[in-house]
Structures are given as C-alpha cells and as structure tokens.
Amino acid sequence: MHEEDEFNEDAGDSGPSRSEERREALAVLELAKRLVEQPEARLQQIPMDEDLRDLVRAAQRITAQIAHKRQVQFLAKHLRREEPEALDAIRAALDHDKSDHRREAQALHQVEYWRDRLVAEGDPALTELLDKHPAADRQHLRQLARNAAQEKLKNKPPHAFRELFRELRDLLSDPQ
Structure with missing residues (x-):
C-alpha cells in the first residue's frame, strides 16, 4: 500500500x-x-x-x-x-520587427490621409494641417494640392500628387 x-x-x-x-x-x-x-x-x-x-x-x-x-x-x-530564454529572445526580436512595420504603415496612412484631404478639400484642410505643423510651407503645399487636383480632373500623370505625398511625408516625419 x-x-x-x-x-x-x-x-x-x-x-x-x-x-x-x-x-x-x-x-x-x-x-x-x-x-x-x-x-x-x-x-x-x-x-x-x-x-x-x-x-x-x-x-x-x-x-x-x-x-x-x-x-x-x-x-x-x-x-x-x-532554452526557453533563447526562444523568448527570438520571439521578442520578431515581434519588435512587426511593431516597427505597424508604425511605418500607420505613418504612411497618415500621409495619405492628409494628401487626399488637401486635394479634395483645399484650403480648409491646409489650415487644419498648418495648425498642427506651423513650420510647413503654406504656399508650396497649396500649389501642390491645386496641381494634384487639376491632374486628377484632367486624367494626367500624378506628378504633383506624388510630390505632395513626398512633401507631407517629410513634414509629418519631422519630430518638430
């Protein structure tokens, strides 16, 4: 027993x-x-x-x-x-990469959002953007937005549309 x-x-x-x-x-x-x-x-x-x-x-x-x-x-x-610690370190490295990718994608979506608003709405959207980023070049952004809207109306290649995207990406990625 x-x-x-x-x-x-x-x-x-x-x-x-x-x-x-x-x-x-x-x-x-x-x-x-x-x-x-x-x-x-x-x-x-x-x-x-x-x-x-x-x-x-x-x-x-x-x-x-x-x-x-x-x-x-x-x-x-x-x-x-x-060892479990080694596997955890590998997982952490892979998950870190995934979170970086999410942040980059979110930043690009933000740029696309502002570009589309500037093209569609014009000056009201530009005023709102400049309230958040006062260092931006109002005249240059306004001209790019107008040119992009004209390109869209006339079915022309999107040169100004892309240039507006680049300008906004640089503006929104700037920590100031």
Whole structure:
C-alpha cells in the first residue's frame, strides 16, 4: 500500500499535459515558419546561434513543398531543444520587427490621409494641417494640392500628387 501512495503522489505533479506539450510544439513550429520567412539581413539581427541560422537558411533554399515543410519541422525540432530564454529572445526580436512595420504603415496612412484631404478639400484642410505643423510651407503645399487636383480632373500623370505625398511625408516625419 505504501507503493500505491507514492504512485498517487507522483500522478499529481507529472508535468505538463499532453495538450500543453502539443500547444508548445505548435508554437515553436510557428516560430520556425516565421524565421524561414525572414530576409537574410533581418535574420542576422535575430539573436540565435549559427547552427540554427544555418538550418533556417537551408529551409529557405528548399523550394519543393514537402521537402520545405520537412525542413521547417526539422528546424522546429532543434528550436524545441533550445532554452526557453533563447526562444523568448527570438520571439521578442520578431515581434519588435512587426511593431516597427505597424508604425511605418500607420505613418504612411497618415500621409495619405492628409494628401487626399488637401486635394479634395483645399484650403480648409491646409489650415487644419498648418495648425498642427506651423513650420510647413503654406504656399508650396497649396500649389501642390491645386496641381494634384487639376491632374486628377484632367486624367494626367500624378506628378504633383506624388510630390505632395513626398512633401507631407517629410513634414509629418519631422519630430518638430
């Protein structure tokens, strides 16, 4: 009966359940897929040892679908052998890149928003923009907006439209 008690005590703390192990393995497989999608320059910035980096490069070179999938799974197997801290550092580096991309996309959307407003609304939108950015060149922006509106009406190539975009991008990216 003493052995039976020891068996019951061990059953209570047998480690992670099979479902938890599977979720962790799938998370590492997703991490491996994300690593394989990274360009070489970005791969150099991710904190990992050279053996893992070589495995990522090998998976990137393989184009046959099944062989590529098998290589990614092989990479995931090696990633599962890494320390949790190393995996967390890799995830943090990849997530940092994703947040940078979101900020850049948001900034471009802001530029597009102001460009479209300036072309469509004219002076009222320009006044509002200048309230937020008093250092902007009112006359130059007004001229570009008018030229862009004329280009749009006459179905001409969007030279002023693009130039307005560049000017706004420079204005909105300036920290002042």
